[in-house]
Amino acid sequence: MGVEDPEFSSASSVAKSKRNAAGTVRWLIGVLGPFLGLIVVIGLFSFLTRDTGSFLTTYNWRAIAVQTVVVGTAALGMTMIMITGGIDLSVGSAVALVTVVVACLVRDVGMAVPVALICGVLVGGVCGLLNGGLITSLGVVPFIITLGGLKVFRGLAKWFSSSTAVYVPGSAKPSWFGTLLAVEPKPDWLIVAPAVWVLLVLSLFVAVWLRRSVLGRYFYAIGSNEATARLCGINVPVVKLAVYVLAGLFTGLAGILQFLYLDGTGDPTTADGLELQVIAAVVIGGGSLAGGEGTILGTLIGCLFMSVLNNGCVHAGISNASQDVMIGGIIVAAVTLDRLRRKGRD
Amino acid sequence: MTDPDVVMEMRDVAKAFGASRALDGVSLTLRRGEVHALIGENGAGKSTLMKVLSGAYRPDSGEMIYEGTPYAPKGPRDALARGVAMIYQELAIAPHLTVEANVMLGQEKSWRGFLKKGEHRKLVSEALGLLEHAEIRPDAIAGSLSIGACQLVEVARALVSRARVIVFDEPTSSLTEKDALKLFGVIERLRSKGIAIVYISHFLEEVRRLADRYTVLRDGRTVGTGLMRETDLPSIIKMMVGRELGELFPKSSREPGDVLLRAEELGGRKLPRRASFEVRRGEVLGIAGLVGAGRTELVRSIFGLDEVKRGEVSIGGTTLSRSDGPKQRMALGLALLSEDRKGEGLAVRRSIEENLTLSGLEKHSRMGWLNLGERRKSARNWMEAVRVKAAGPWQAVEKLSGGNQQKVAIARLLHQDADVLLLDEPTRGIDVGSKAEIYRLIDEFAKSGRAVVMISSYLPELMGICDRICVMTRGVLSDSRATSEWTEHAIMEVATGG
Known part of the structure; x- marks a missing residue:
């Protein structure tokens, strides 16, 4: 075989840079779509709150950033799962379970808070392992397995906590406890809460990893065409298991952030419906329920979109009932517009 | 070694x-x-x-x-x-x-x-x-x-x-x-x-x-x-x-009768651009052309699946309104065999009998209730008539070979009492034995005084079973000519840009 035939060496550098430019443009268009939606929503709420002016303040935007952290962290995992064509409905319940387990470990076992937090992340990983293990071994669709997880994890959280909130004693909280999610962080130059920076750094890492690693590429390949992935010798069950465990770890991280957000409370009823917010964020960011698509940047924009909606409705003084109707409508409209736009481009 | x-x-x-x-x-x-x-x-x-x-x-x-x-x-x-x-x-x-x-x-x-x-x-x-x-x-x-x-x-x-x-x-x-x-x-x-x-x-x-x-x-x-x-x-x-195929292309003598289907200056959203033809009782009309020339779009717009922008279609003298959907057109005797057998032509996970009777269920129903026994009997008859090899009418279509699947798809059109068959690549991807049987079915259908319009990319079969052939080139349909006036070479010349 003469694959290394010199006459067929790679194309000239001019053509190469042109190609890269085309790729960049395509990527920009993909990302800008959700971004435009975000700008429209921001414009809308700025208009609705023009009298009070409470929406477009630095403080409020810092608050929005903090409110985005939990959804954003969970959405990193969900993005990976949805790229493989799967879904995880158990995220909200797993987050609640994590807060309860961490709180119980500190209050009842007397574990140091940092150790308990690490255990919390691992609990998320175990939830993912259960989901992924059942999906690959039973061959039942992720929707059903994780629907089961949604009930089971919530039930476990209630069981461990005897269905009441578990408060961590103030003496057990280390000094940094409240600062991680402080809306106005302590050295001023941080601008936003440390946890927001953690999310941003993690996102950057995951984004690069998805594009540049073998496993990341397998996620896209399985979501795009599972049969092809199998034919090309990819061990599909193992990769799927990996994605659920990885995503579970992110859910665990979201869980401990939620625990911090609740100021050290293990609440078995918290994060109810979080999974739907997360899924909406991924889809608004360009992800597809059919798999093969989705980017971390898009997902982050989607998360911000969701936070801005929730926050903006409060500032605009929209009643709770109208909020739900409005948010639902806007999600459907945003995703529909995005699909139409993409169809037009093809 | x-x-x-x-x-x-x-x-x-x-x-x-x-x-x-x-x-x-x-x-x-x-x-x-x-x-x-x-x-x-x-x-x-x-x-x-x-x-x-x-x-x-x-x-x-x-x-x-x-x-x-x-x-x-x-x-x-x-x-x-x-x-x-x-x-x-x-x-x-x-x-x-x-x-x-x-x-x-x-x-x-x-x-x-x-x-x-x-x-x-x-x-x-x-x-x-x-x-x-x-x-x-x-x-x-x-x-x-x-x-x-x-x-x-x-x-x-x-x-x-x-x-x-x-x-x-x-x-x-x-x-x-x-x-x-x-x-x-x-x-x-x-x-x-x-x-x-x-x-x-x-x-x-x-x-x-x-x-x-x-x-x-x-x-x-x-x-x-x-x-x-x-x-x-x-x-x-x-x-x-394992045997002499004898006549691969059966062709009994058929006399063309009245015009059954006529399309005049038909144009769609993109394709076809311009197509006129007519087909008479007892005739098989072939449509040759390259993939993407607009042949599929032509039969789809005749069947009411694709939008028609210009021109007219009439069936047996009744001129169709553009808003008529497949239901109205089927009632007038039109039937379409999709080129996409698995995606569109058949519900492959459902049984043979369900597929076969799907477009003619009203025959086996009374006040919305199906007579299942009668449906099975009818399915059996048709399976026999088109020679489907299967364990029984309850078998899922996906378990059949491509040739047998195609026979089920054609039997569905026959079951709905069609007068004009629009067949889009009816023999694609199926074996020679099944091809021969489909040729026989087409011939018998035309012989019984009905008509067939057949799209194919396989020229020998068009030459073998069609009475007349027209060629689609970039959305424009040529006038038809008797098959005897065509050669494969001449068809290709027209198809590739003429």
Whole structure:
């Protein structure tokens, strides 16, 4: 075989840079779509709150950033799962379970808070392992397995906590406890809460990893065409298991952030419906329920979109009932517009 | 084997699934730099044999020698690693990924889990260059490429894995004429690089043009092998079906009657641009043309599935309104056989009887309730009439061979009492035996005083069974001429731009 035939060496550098430019443009268009939606929503709420002016303040935007952290962290995992064509409905319940387990470990076992937090992340990983293990071994669709997880994890959280909130004693909280999610962080130059920076750094890492690693590429390949992935010798069950465990770890991280957000409370009823917010964020960011698509940047924009909606409705003084109707409508409209736009481009 | 030219030798390979013996002692010898045609009807064992070769199945008995050493791949991955690659009929492409990612899928070069993209790009460019298709860019999204280009991506995948045996399974069945010619060029180049190529195709003319040697399978056995240039097509067909085919194209004398379907200056949103024709009772009208010329769009707009912008359609003298959907048109006797059998033509997971009666359920129902016994009886009758080979009417359509699936799809049109059949590629991807039976059905249908409009890319069959033929070129339909006034060459000339 003469694959290394010199006459067929790679194309000239001019053509190469042109190609890269085309790729960049395509990527920009993909990302800008959700971004435009975000700008429209921001414009809308700025208009609705023009009298009070409470929406477009630095403080409020810092608050929005903090409110985005939990959804954003969970959405990193969900993005990976949805790229493989799967879904995880158990995220909200797993987050609640994590807060309860961490709180119980500190209050009842007397574990140091940092150790308990690490255990919390691992609990998320175990939830993912259960989901992924059942999906690959039973061959039942992720929707059903994780629907089961949604009930089971919530039930476990209630069981461990005897269905009441578990408060961590103030003496057990280390000094940094409240600062991680402080809306106005302590050295001023941080601008936003440390946890927001953690999310941003993690996102950057995951984004690069998805594009540049073998496993990341397998996620896209399985979501795009599972049969092809199998034919090309990819061990599909193992990769799927990996994605659920990885995503579970992110859910665990979201869980401990939620625990911090609740100021050290293990609440078995918290994060109810979080999974739907997360899924909406991924889809608004360009992800597809059919798999093969989705980017971390898009997902982050989607998360911000969701936070801005929730926050903006409060500032605009929209009643709770109208909020739900409005948010639902806007999600459907945003995703529909995005699909139409993409169809037009093809 | 001592012959250094022999790359792969399969001897007395057998494989059974339960009681049915899919392979019953097959032998196949592949030589370096040859195109070896593997011929046989559907169900003859070609696919099973190739699955054994590519590691998807393990044989029950027999031996395989690959480059002088025993060969028993553990799976497709293992076979690929040893140099045996398969180009699948249903394209094995991940549409969201780039060409580069698709070519390197499963054979990534990496450092600590991270991809070496530079090396990837180089390997992919080299492989595509070797195929003389450097115009396919490594960072193009595979889903945006034509089917032909996707196939080349698969071939590039095989090249990067340094395959020495490449199996092509029905590679041209969904290609345009132009892409098929490109593919033949690629195969020539692979052959000149010393790669052994197994070529499976129902298009015997194509096989004859391309292959150096052939092996014919029937009922899981090798029934013949030899040099292509020393054999003629009729004797190959005879080996395939085990009998003289006699009249492959039955054509009884038919007298054209009244005009049954007429289209005048028909134009759609994009395609067709302009099409006029009429077909009379007792006639079979053929529509030739390249894939993408607008033939499918023409029959779809006649059937009310695609929007009509200009022109008129009338059935038996009744002029149709543009807002009439398939339901109204079916009531007037129109019926359409989709070119996309699995995607559109049939609900493949449902049973034969459900599929067969779906468009005529009102016949077996009263006040919305189905008479299941009557439906089954009717399904049985039609299965017999079109000779569907199946365990029974309850069997899922996906369990049938392509030919039998197509017979079910046609039986559905007959069951709904159609007067005009619009058949879009009715014999694509099915075996010769089933083809012959479909030709017989078409002939009988026309003989009973009804009419058929048939689209086909396979010219010999159009020439064989149509009374008149017109040609679609870039959305414009030519006037029809009697088949006797056409030659294959003349049709191709009109089709390719005339």
